[in-house]
Amino acid sequence: MILIFSIDDDYSTSRVINWLIYLKKEFIRINESTSVKLISLKDQGFSLNIDGKILKSNAISKIWYRRGDLYLMNNFKSKHIDNYLSIENTCLVEYMHYAFDKINSVNNFKTSDINKLYILDLCKRFNVLAPNYVVTSFKNVLIDFYNKEKNIISKPLNAPFSVYDSENSLHMAYTCEIVLDDIQSLPDEFVPTFFQKNIIKAYELRCFYLNGSFYAMAIFSQNNNKTKVDFRNYDNSKPNRITPYELPKSYKRKIKKLLDAIGLNCASFDIVYSKEDHQYYFLDLNPIGQFGMVSTPCNYNLEKQIALNL
Structure with a gap:
């Protein structure tokens, strides 16, 4: 059963x-x-x-x-x-x-929620490249980080902030680019916030992992101002081009070691391929394993693969 x-x-x-x-x-x-x-x-x-x-x-x-x-x-x-x-x-x-x-x-209860900072620490341990980041509540620290990286973003450490308005429409806080004017408008101290180097992407990847197998989809979201920072801010009038994608074997081995260390046999994760240095940068991990948006467009039939693994 x-x-x-x-x-x-x-x-x-x-x-x-x-x-x-x-x-x-x-x-x-x-x-x-x-x-x-x-x-x-x-x-x-x-x-x-x-x-x-x-x-x-x-x-x-x-x-x-x-x-x-x-x-x-x-x-x-x-x-x-x-x-x-x-x-x-x-x-x-x-x-x-x-x-x-x-x-x-x-998947299981123990690994159903993994701390983003813990994942970034594991990336360093297993030599999986990830963008530089800082968590700070001080304006001067953020200015130093901005001056060093030149191009930065901010996003939640956990789930995105969301709120319903009076008409019951949902509004979500997506990843956003942070410019110097934004920083200057901040008070000297604020709540601890996660900031990260913004990797200028050639394309981004949505990947699903199941018991040693990888299923990836490339999304060419960088050509649309609405989606170039966060693909979830989707433009239905001008959909991004997508295609199945094969990750290098050496990169798969690194990711598998990372997932094994967490204890995950099924997960989804996001990567960007840098336009500047042609490297893969690991962004986020979803330990629940979202697969619908990868399965149908790429004809992976992941629903069947999961059923076969049960």
């Missing part, structure tokens, strides 16, 4: 499940709306009631952690009881994460 952790509206999960059905592989999907009750937990294993279906831990052949979590707690009328049981529930769920992560899987 394959156990899948996801969320209700995740279309990519549903596409993989279509292949599981075709391949006649049994599965159970847990979303945030799924009713999950713990029947028992012993040193020999555990059993769950998932929407009325009993699942024992020894029956799980593989886990795919896509998104979401395990939701076991009921709501109680007393706030004091609710707070106490929340702490108890956290302890239980932490152990369940540990128990699930011992089962053969594609």
Whole structure:
């Protein structure tokens, strides 16, 4: 039995499940709306009631952690009881994460969120080139960094900032170029912020990794002012040209060592190929492994590949 952790509206999960059905592989999907009750937990294993279906831990052949979590707690009328049981529930769920992560899987709870600064440190360790950066809350430090690099950007250390307006339209903070006027307008001290050298790209790469195999797509986004700094700021009226791409074997070996050090057998990552020094620069890692935008345009059929790995 394959156990899948996801969320209700995740279309990519549903596409993989279509292949599981075709391949006649049994599965159970847990979303945030799924009713999950713990029947028992012993040193020999555990059993769950998932929407009325009993699942024992020894029956799980593989886990795919896509998104979401395990939701076991009921709501109680007393706030004091609710707070106490929340702490108890956290302890239980932490152990369940540990128990699930011992089962053969594609992705897992432990590696579902990786600190960007930790990844950049690993890049240095495994000789994977990444742009120079600074995290600072002082204007004078930022000016020094700007004077050294000449061309810099700023982006979040974690998830992009997003907000809904009064008309329920979503606005997101994308990677943005920082010029001297922007810096001069800052106060002498501000919240700690991540700044990075802006690599002038010949093209950028979106890559998906699954159990030793690499699937890459080149995006020629540099010719459009709207997408040249951040591809996600997409221009639907003038789409970027894209094409399948083969990474050099030597670069694949470096990235695999980095991912192995984290404990990832599935992930997505972004690279830019520099126009100036013709080097690959590692930008970001998504340990969940976004694959839809690479799969269909490049005919990689990654949904089937994931299903075959489950």
